[in-house]
Every structure is written in structure tokens, then in C-alpha cells.
Amino acid sequence: MIKQTKWSIDQAHSDITFKVRHLMIAHVKGEFKTFDANIYTSGKDFTTAEIDVWIDAASITTGDDERDKHLKSVDFLDILNHKQINFVASTIVKAEEKGKHKLWGELTMIGVTKNIVLDVEFGGILKDPWGNERAGFTVTGKINRTDWGLVWNSTVEAGGIMISEEISINCEIELTNIGYKDLKMELEPTNANEVTLL
DSSP states (O other): OOOEEEEEEOGGGOEEEEEEEETTTEEEEEEESOEEEEEEEETTEEEEEEEEEEEEGGGEEOSOHHHHHHHHSTTTTOTTTOOEEEEEEEEEEOOSSSSOEEEEEEEEETTEEEEEEEEEEEEEEEEOTTSOEEEEEEEEEEEEGGGGTOOOOOBOTTSOBSEEEEEEEEEEEEEEEOSOOOOOOOSOOSSGGGOOOO
């Protein structure tokens, strides 16, 4: 019988970042410093994953204090009334060929919930030098911020807009197995030669 496995995010080796076009000619990058998740799988089969991610909206940072203050205001994330951003996964689908798998789920920001799909690159599962079993993922995708009511913008002298509606998401996630062990692994890693199974 395959037992349920609990996975914990390794905060030191994980990040949630984003970028948005500024003046439509360059990108501004940012990240959320504080986040965590409940993640469970049947054995090591990540196609069965139950994923509930929460992000502290106030932890957003772009390297500019004034810009960060604006992003936390009612024009954007409204952190006084909406403290968390949540993502709850519903399905992860294996790629037909080696490459990016699809992760479907619901993203909630400022009280609005929308279905999204993200690309997932599975790095594999191995043991670290201290005997801990780890799994690695790169998660990417694009969303339109106006779908969540994030519509603030400003025009510039040439007639363009200050920031784009499209936001690119990039997450590097390393997980540690803190539950039951099992030999099953369903997703094919991108670089199979770099993966050592238990």
C-alpha cells in the first residue's frame, strides 16, 4: 500500500519571483520573501500532489521602498485587507514528452479567485549529503493582473502605459520529504542522469 508523503519547502533554496514590463521597454523584477505550503503526495507520485500555498502579501519587494509601498497599497495588493495570496492546486499533468508538465489550480489575490495553469519542470528526487530526501521543481507561467482587479496604471507622455498587464511568474522550489518513504516516482526528470533514486 502506498502511503501519503508530506513535503516541506526548503526556504533557503526556494524563491517566488515575478517580473512585469515597465514603460513597455524593460522589466521590473520582484519577489515574495515569506511563503509556505502544505504538500502531500501518494508515495513519491507528484501527479497525486495536494498543494496549498500561501504567500505573505506584505513580503513583496522590488528593491525600491516607494514602489513596494505602492504595491502594498489599495491600488494593488491592499495588504491591510488581504494579507495572503493563495494557490491551491487541483491537477498536475505529466508532459507527453520530456519537458514541462502542467499544473492547474486556483490563485486567490485581493479576494478574487481565478483558475490558472502553470508550467512545471521536474528536477528529480535524490538524497542530500545528510540523508534527507529532496525534490526540485521550476514553476513558471503568465497571468493577466486585471483578471484579479489589479487595474491601476498610468499613461506616459508618449502615450504608452507605465506597467504591463501581464505578469511573468518564476518559482524555484526545493522540497524535503518529512513523511513516509516510497520508491515510486511518476514524473520524468528533465535531466535523468542527474537523478539518484533511493
